[in-house]
Amino acid sequence: MPNDIERTRTYTWVDPIALAHEVMAVPGDEIDTFFTSEDHIPPIAKTLDFVVTNMHGGEARAELTPGEIHYNPIGVVHGGIACTLIDTVTGCAIQSLLPAGMAYTTLSTNTNFLRPMTKDTGQVVATGKVVKPGRKVMLASAEIRDSNGKLLATGESTCLVLPIDPRSVSYT
Secondary structure: OOHHHOOOOOOOOOOHHHHHHHHHOOOHHHHHHHOOOHHHOOHHHHHHOEEEEEEEOOEEEEEEOOOHHHEOOOOOEOHHHHHHHHHHHHHHHHHOOOOOOEEEEEEEEEEEEOOOOOOOOOOEEEEEEEEEOOOOEEEEEEEEEEOOOOEEEEEEEEEEEEEOOHHHOOOO
């Protein structure tokens, strides 16, 4: 591959297990301020270059400006980016309602792709909202819109709620 078409990207991230230990100790009603610190940005957000800008009261918001790093081989943003944003904002919405020591894991995520994203789309905003709270299972819905308000994708996630001992989270 010729050098004139190659790109390079460098970034850093925080230890995800150390971050998990901290997150599990924060009650959902305080989690929004927790993620405003550069030291608390999850590695997936660094890798895909998005930011969670709100996470409170059963709702969450994330922003991303699509770029070449998000492209698939057919020249548009890979659908997995939209799915990841939907999984992120639905999970964050759910986490915002949980007490310290409780966490969630995604059981299923459904994404409906309505319009393609490209590097020319500009900033997109994903919003998520809990639609069915519960002690064991929660359901949240999401949508992704461009800066003109056009709907690009919708989705929902079903998540299992479970107690987590932060000391049990490890790489092994």
